[in-house]
Amino acid sequence: MKVGYLGPKNSFTFQAASTITDETELVAYPSIPFCIQALEEHQISFAVVPIENSLEGSVHASVDRIFHQDKLFVAGEIVLPIRQQLLGHPDEQTITKILSHPQALAQSQRFLETNFPNTPLEAVASTTFAAEYVANHPEEHCAAIASNKAAGEYGLEILAKDIQDNALNQTRFWVLTATKGETLDSLGKPARNTLFMTLPDNLPGALHKVLSCFAWRNIDLSKIESRPLKTSLGEYFFIVDLTLDDNQALIQNAIEEIELLKGHTRNIGSYPVKIIQ
Amino acid sequence: MKVGYLGPKNSFTFQAASTITDETELVAYPSIPFCIQALEEHQISFAVVPIENSLEGSVHASVDRIFHQDKLFVAGEIVLPIRQQLLGHPDEQTITKILSHPQALAQSQRFLETNFPNTPLEAVASTTFAAEYVANHPEEHCAAIASNKAAGEYGLEILAKDIQDNALNQTRFWVLTATKGETLDSLGKPARNTLFMTLPDNLPGALHKVLSCFAWRNIDLSKIESRPLKTSLGEYFFIVDLTLDDNQALIQNAIEEIELLKGHTRNIGSYPVKIIQ
Incomplete structure (x- = not known):
């Protein structure tokens, strides 16, 4: 496999x-x-x-x-x-530059402003590249923001732990x-069902009517999001995450009712969700 | 001003x-x-x-x-x-390279694949930069993807017109x-009203109930979109665009009802919409 x-x-x-x-x-x-x-x-x-x-x-x-x-x-x-870590060589005294992927730099912004307000930051292609660069250039006294795994892989020390701004x-x-x-x-066991959904044309309050098909049946939507259909402004598809209970038959009924209303749904799976701590 | x-x-x-x-x-x-x-x-x-x-x-x-x-x-x-244009020097025979902003290159992908399958593409900071670079380096025989306005500003010719993949x-x-x-x-006259909305906690079918406040009153939602609250996964705020008719009082009533349901709304404006052809 x-x-x-x-x-x-x-x-x-x-x-x-x-x-x-x-x-x-x-x-x-x-x-x-x-x-x-x-x-x-x-x-x-x-x-x-x-x-x-x-x-x-x-x-x-x-x-x-x-x-x-x-x-x-x-x-x-x-x-x-x-969780982002500040990685460098053991006993590094002065850090001259901090490298990471732009998203990791953004996620650690408050830590950097507080602890390294004057240290130049450099955006690179990945957190892995940053860690590898720091490992291979000890004479440059720079540090990387990357994962725990990268620390082990490149023999770097965690100079500051869990520096991302948001604990969650x-x-x-x-x-x-x-x-x-x-x-x-x-x-694990299937816990969630995701549908792609497009709404019936020219039906006033279409989204409300479609959501009624779920609400009447006490089917819990853990998420609904709209994305552009890439046709013209104002045309969207919806991504709907449903919580799976003993309600598979009810979900099937709701989907059939949405199709009767001339909406379209595509079921992309009922799947297990594993949360890593 | x-x-x-x-x-x-x-x-x-x-x-x-x-x-x-x-x-x-x-x-x-x-x-x-x-x-x-x-x-x-x-x-x-x-x-x-x-x-x-x-x-x-x-x-x-x-x-x-x-x-x-x-x-x-x-x-x-x-x-x-x-609308994206292919800009270059008049009577350019062989184009050795095409420069533009990554989004403009992406929006013209089919045109480029059909007409310039072997020409190198170079991503630069803006479509304006691309046009300026082409204007200043005639000896390089390159072309830019940029707007009509840029053609006039930098004295370039439109080599191919409206090359974006999607007419809309x-x-x-x-x-x-x-x-x-x-x-x-x-x-023009105010035509749309945009609200930011967060849903009541722990109310089953909260989105459906909140949308009911609009649907009952025949208030037309031209758009609803969710964005993360940046707290934890599964927590969102919604951007709701309402079509303004003679219904300002009804919208006010709907907002009051949503607040009674313990949802929160912030009205960021009733504003005119001008569509440029």
Whole structure:
């Protein structure tokens, strides 16, 4: 079984992918579209990609790509805490520069303003690249913001621990499959169901009527989000996450009712959700 | 009256801002946060920023910043068609390279694949920079993807017209003000009302109940979008666009009812919408 992921090695997506298989089966891809394409072309059995971050919101490169083709399904979800570490050489006295991915620099902004107000920051391609650069250039006295895993991989010391601004910073990753109905049992029992939904044209209060189909049946929506259909302004599709209980039959009834109202739904999977502490 | 905008000169935001005042009053800012900050600090009377594109969706840098402070309001909206042109020197025979902003390259992807499958593409900071570079380096035989305005400004010829993949590509721009209730009458009569909304905690079917407050009154939602509250996963605020009719009193009643349900709303303006052809 080959599992593709958004690389490089030791990225947060790598950490998520590591929870479902061991390293020998993991294949890194340089971008989300390349990773998803490899799954579409059956070069890999699963693709692990980030879907949503608690600070930044949905990862559009993933969500839009999954919507705009119709061959991929969700086999499971992994929720990972995003903890950033300041890494450097042991006993580093003066840090002349701090390197990281722009998103990691942004997530650690308050820490940096308080502790390193005058130290230059440099945006690089990945947190892994930053750690590797620091490891290979001890004479430059620079530091990297990267993960715990990167510290171990490159023999760096954690100079400051968990420096991200928000303690609750988490990212959702989806394990995608090209096989309808496939779920990853190692992640647990199916707990969530995700639908893509487009609303009936010219029906006043369409979203309210469609949500009624769920509300009447006490089906809990854990999330609803709109994304542009890429046709014209004001036309959207919706991503709806439903909490699975003993209500699979009720969800099926709601979906049928939405179709009768001339809405369209696409069920992309009932899948387990594993939260990593 | 000074009007700030997301620069540089001749950007699409510049074109939007040009519809409300002449060039002598326009001030370019290098990023959306800098432009909004200048308005917060009363250095300018209005700030013009992109809010949503029909292909890419909401511009989070704008929407999140407006939500996470509470001093700014919408005085008007301008909807601009986004048309990309291939610009170069007159009678250019062989184009060795095409430069543009990554978003403009993405928006012209099909044109480039069909007509220039083997020509190197180079991502640069802005479409304006690309046009200026091509104008100043005729010996390099390169071309730029940029706007009509840039062609005139830098004396370049339009080698291929309207090359963007999607004919309906449009962007919404907001004219922001720090004065509550101020509207730009030059853009027309108020036509839309935008609310920021957070839902009552622990109310099952909360979104459905809140939307009922609008639906019962036949208030038309032209858009609803969720964005992360930046607290933890699964917590969102909503941006709701309402179509203004003779229904201002009904909207006020709906807002009061939502507050009674323990939802929170913030009205960021009833404003005119001007669509540029």
